Amino acid sequence: MTDQQPESPATVDRARSFGPVADAYDRGRPTYPAEAAAWLVGGEAKVVLELAAGTGKLTRELVDQGHAVFATEPDEEMLAVLRERVPEVSTKVATAEEIPANDRSVDVVVVAQAFHWFDPERALPEIARVLKPGGHLALVWNSRDERIPWVRRMGDILGRQDLDTSSSEHVVHSDLFGFVEEQSFKHWQEIDRESILDMARSRSSFAVMDEDARAAHLADVLAFYDDYGRGMDGMRVPYRTRCYRAVVVDRDGPGPATDDPEPEGPVVSDGTDTDMLLIDFR
Secondary structure, eight states: OOSOOSOOHHHHHHHTOOGGGHHHHHHHSOOOOHHHHHHHHOSSOOEEEEESOTTSTTHHHHHHTTOEEEEEOSOHHHHHHHHHHOTTSEEEOOBTTBOOSOTTOEEEEEEESOGGGSOHHHHHHHHHHHEEEEEEEEEEEEEEOTTSHHHHHHHHHHOSTTTOOGGGHHHHTOTTBOOOEEEEEEEEEEEOTTHHHHHHHTSHHHHTSOHHHHHHHHHHHHHHHHHHSOGGGOEEEEEEEEEEEEEBOOOSSOOOOSOOSSOSSOOBOSSSOOSOSBTTOO
8 A cells, every 4th residue: 555645444444454364464474584673773772662563573583683672553463463472572552643652762663564554644743753862763564576477476366565665755755754764685485385375364455355255365376376386395485675764853842851750651761671661561
């Protein structure tokens, strides 16, 4: 979904339709390469807020790299899988348009495979609000490398609505963020006759199909696999992980007062207190 206007009811329905296919999403979607995660956050350990974190496909890698990560996701069923996969992360059901964090409280806001679902007119000011001075927004998408003919054929069947990175242009044209840096990384996903079905089930388009349409779609996917797969050996799907990051523009005025005894609302620490970094994440 690209160049979108503020969310229509249909857009909201598609964006929040993943819950019933959360397990398939977790099994069928590719992970993110370690070097991409490192580039997105940039440097030493940081306080990272992940928006629309899904089932934790990127979250696990960020935690393993030593960052203090907090995850929000609007769908409770998706978040339940994330909590199982990455139990050490604090989580909350929330949207990018209403972020449960104080002003200037996190070093990095990261969004994996989801920024195209956001209402940029509402989400970008919220993201800018919670970033510390010098902090940055990082976006990432895994996109199948469709320069290869059989991969392009896979895209014809599975659809491409979840893979378009052009919504990053909203950041380019925003006066809340500076220059947008870009980088891409190559990696592969090993799939077999079962996991390709999970890949199909994990698409937002599949989630809103009726039962007859779902059965027909899965039959098409299996026919494709039987033509191009290698039986028990499966297939290696090539991906390009496209990454974007932009530093928040400094705002005028002092930061939050440091002598307030008990600030109201969620609070994020400097990353040294891992027991409760974000008070509202409970």
